[in-house]
Amino acid sequence: MKKLTVNFTVNGERVRLRVPANRTLLDILREDLGLTGTKRGCDTGECGACTVLMNGRSVNSCLVLAGEVEGAEIITVEGLGGEEALHPLQEAFLEEDAVQCGFCIPGMLMSAKYLLDRNPDPSEEEIREAISGNLCRCTGYIPIIRAIKRAALKLKERK
Amino acid sequence: MSLPPIDYERPKCLHDAFSLLEEMGIPMAGGTDVIIQLRESYLKGDFSPRLVVDLKDLDELSGIEDQGEHILIGAITRLSDLIENELLVHYAPSIAEAASRMGSIQIRNKGTIGGNICNAAPCADSIPPLLIHDAVLILASKGETREVDLENFLRGPGKTDRRKGEILIGVKVKKRDEGGEFFIKLARRDALNKARMNFAAWLNLRDGKISEARFAAGAIAPHPIRVREVEELLLGEEPSEALFIRAGRIVRDKMLEITGRRWSTPYKSPVVENLTARVLSEAARRAR
Numbered sequence: 001m002k003k004l005t006v007n008f009t010v011n012g013e014r015v016r017l018r019v020p021a022n023r024t025l026l027d028i029l030r031e032d033l034g035l036t037g038t039k040r041g042c043d044t045g046e047c048g049a050c051t052v053l054m055n056g057r058s059v060n061s062c063l064v065l066a067g068e069v070e071g072a073e074i075i076t077v078e079g080l081g082g083e084e085a086l087h088p089l090q091e092a093f094l095e096e097d098a099v100q101c102g103f104c105i106p107g108m109l110m111s112a113k114y115l116l117d118r119n120p121d122p123s124e125e126e127i128r129e130a131i132s133g134n135l136c137r138c139t140g141y142i143p144i145i146r147a148i149k150r151a152a153l154k155l156k157e158r159k
Numbered sequence: 160m161s162l163p164p165i166d167y168e169r170p171k172c173l174h175d176a177f178s179l180l181e182e183m184g185i186p187m188a189g190g191t192d193v194i195i196q197l198r199e200s201y202l203k204g205d206f207s208p209r210l211v212v213d214l215k216d217l218d219e220l221s222g223i224e225d226q227g228e229h230i231l232i233g234a235i236t237r238l239s240d241l242i243e244n245e246l247l248v249h250y251a252p253s254i255a256e257a258a259s260r261m262g263s264i265q266i267r268n269k270g271t272i273g274g275n276i277c278n279a280a281p282c283a284d285s286i287p288p289l290l291i292h293d294a295v296l297i298l299a300s301k302g303e304t305r306e307v308d309l310e311n312f313l314r315g316p317g318k319t320d321r322r323k324g325e326i327l328i329g330v331k332v333k334k335r336d337e338g339g340e341f342f343i344k345l346a347r348r349d350a351l352n353k354a355r356m357n358f359a360a361w362l363n364l365r366d367g368k369i370s371e372a373r374f375a376a377g378a379i380a381p382h383p384i385r386v387r388e389v390e391e392l393l394l395g396e397e398p399s400e401a402l403f404i405r406a407g408r409i410v411r412d413k414m415l416e417i418t419g420r421r422w423s424t425p426y427k428s429p430v431v432e433n434l435t436a437r438v439l440s441e442a443a444r445r446a447r
Contacts, residue, residue: 001164001166001208020164021165021166021167022162022163022164022165023162024162024194043161044198045191045194045195045265045266048263048265051265057239058264058268060191060266060269061268062194062264063190063194064269065165065187065194065211065213066167066189067167067211067213068169068213070169111264111265114264129265132349132351133262133263133264133265133266133350133351148390
């Protein structure tokens, strides 16, 4: 198996890596770059825990091969905001107690960001649809939906 | 993790892609099925090395083009790009509707229409709507381009008429200026689902009678099918509930003829009948 050299950006920073071709973007983020915010759930594109933005679109990073990230712009949950400056979505999730075990939350946040980037004023139905590719088994969807509504308001107020 | 050893190539032109595919390469469009299948084969103990040929840089395979009577959808067009495409929404709304119901947003942002066709799942949601649009596939290999009716291309679960080294360039669908069409899908839940059944119908009316009809069903046979017996029944008739219920019985009998009785038959039979009637009456309503 040949190794590949891939060049791409993660959260605005340039990355150049030499990796085996059978690595996925999820492997690269977690194992090679230490960005463990992105979670490995099902590894088959069903749970959404590994959701990241690739060239502005939400994708399951477990279904992206290393070679596919060449030239791509990746945003992970670490790129949303950190402890010093939380993203309004992160603030809203805390304020609404929308995090229990937290495993699905990075994916939820990225799906929510993808929604709010395109639709700053979503209806409840649109929020439900937006997170329908993200499974949560403990927090429950109600506080998550409430948090996304709250984040939309916060973002509007900041404009 | 747990992917077999692979080599990966992302050719920049068709010529290079053909050469790579001749060496036993696996063509990959969006990869949402291919990567899972690689993983499954690895878990089953198949560690043989493969060459994945990523088609995403091939311009010839991308875009949605107005060709007069037809719309050409490039094979690597992502499902999410079908949903709001104006040409499709206007002339082939059932294709856009089916795309919006497939997988999840993340899957639709990566999965492609060409991948959905070539993966040839019996429940592939894009296929019944493509069938009612008389879809024709454009396939190319080194030195040859051929057109094949989608209906003849499908051979069984995961099986198609795609020859070794061939690449699906795109799918040509007939615009429907007249009449009405509808797509319906039944699954165990609303999102991220596999269709238990899916149906698409297009009806055109003249003087209150059905003058043209297309009806296709998925997941009730080894591959999605056009049910010509239904189309023939409808021609020349006035749309009515009774007529569409008769059509439903034909589809039920067709399913039983192809798959035989299964444990799920007592559930599926009345559902097939009812959904057939529903998709036809909605298509008729839209045709008026």
